Amino acid sequence: MSKNRPTLFTCLSPALLHLYDVNNAVVVIIDVLRATSTIATALYNGAKCVVPVDTVPRCIELGITLDGITAGERDGKVAEGLSYGNSPFEYPETFIANRTLVLTTTNGTKLLHMALAQGKCEIITGAFLNLSAVCDYLVAQGKPVILGCAAWKDRINMEDTLFAGAVADRIQEHFHINCDSTHIAMTLYNQAKNDIFEFMKKNDASHYHRLMNYGLEKDIRHCLTPDLADVLPVYRDEALWRL
């Protein structure tokens, strides 16, 4: 019975993506702190679309071509030549509505392009801010799912793993799960779910420390809260659009 359900796998690092068959699958790009949180927020607040790019020069170039807002950080500061940062709080409706956001995201964009190069798949992005929209879509599609954690320079991180666990935990009955990474992620999420911020703090999550050092506690707390920007970003024509 369960064998007839579509499969669900969790890929905890881009360096493991080659192990999974992305063909005909929905690949969820997960970069909780903070790229996919900011993408959800910008689209929720009415952005026309979000164009993810991997380098600052490409961001500047497309910002001009598309008359878009250029955004991205390096080491916690707005990258030289760009106008805005990676924080969801920078993109309220009054600012972002009907505009195009060109966003540099090293880890997330890399994973997205890897998935597209690896096979014919559909790409969406996920974060706690749009948890329900992601889950509802995956169940409705009924296709194989790969939860793809963007990680940090290929190193597995806690918040992306936690989000993969949150999704898998919510939709597990609709899928066939023969994947230890998924079960590990679900166990982690179930330990953390009552207070994810405290869990990240208590367990010395590397990005908790990195962002706290930049004074970004408010960003972390926001990005770990479910459904505050509950839209579904889907990737088409080199940009993410609200479904």
Next chain:
Amino acid sequence: MSKNRPTLFTCLSPALLHLYDVNNAVVVIIDVLRATSTIATALYNGAKCVVPVDTVPRCIELGITLDGITAGERDGKVAEGLSYGNSPFEYPETFIANRTLVLTTTNGTKLLHMALAQGKCEIITGAFLNLSAVCDYLVAQGKPVILGCAAWKDRINMEDTLFAGAVADRIQEHFHINCDSTHIAMTLYNQAKNDIFEFMKKNDASHYHRLMNYGLEKDIRHCLTPDLADVLPVYRDEALWRL
């Protein structure tokens, strides 16, 4: 203060090993079901040494050269051309004392050779059966540690992650740990430690199912029990020796 302690990292798949600096480190090769469990058992029961090799032909060749016992499985059966399997129970003292065991282990041997190729490191092997010996050695050495999970064809697995978590949990105060994989593994272990077999069963661990299908419940239970063969296998001159 904690910055002066040696670092400890957990590498959850051989495909991630390149992210870690193995130079001057002790690399613990972990393949709980069942290669490193069998290695600990054979040495505990008096084997002269264990020679890990990656292919069946190489195993046969070295078995002749070294007058050794050839062992290895493929799909749960003794591989064609070899004499014994991967079960710790096949190597009691009456059989293995003073003999050389030539063991094919796909995942563990691959990881071992990758680590050696990547830098000047010391290699030991670990499993629940020799948990205390591994922990005591790592603390005594005071060198950087990489807990290297052999995984399954590069896919992260639960039992190797659990063992990494058990080691890290026991020795964490002696090391500086800035590694989310390690914290994930420790969380998992702390959830599982009261009954690791039940945890593996409840969470659908892939190797639990694979080995149960081969009728190997006794092997699984044995391999998840701490300190039943508490020796330290160290790799020197292409073999593992009891320290």
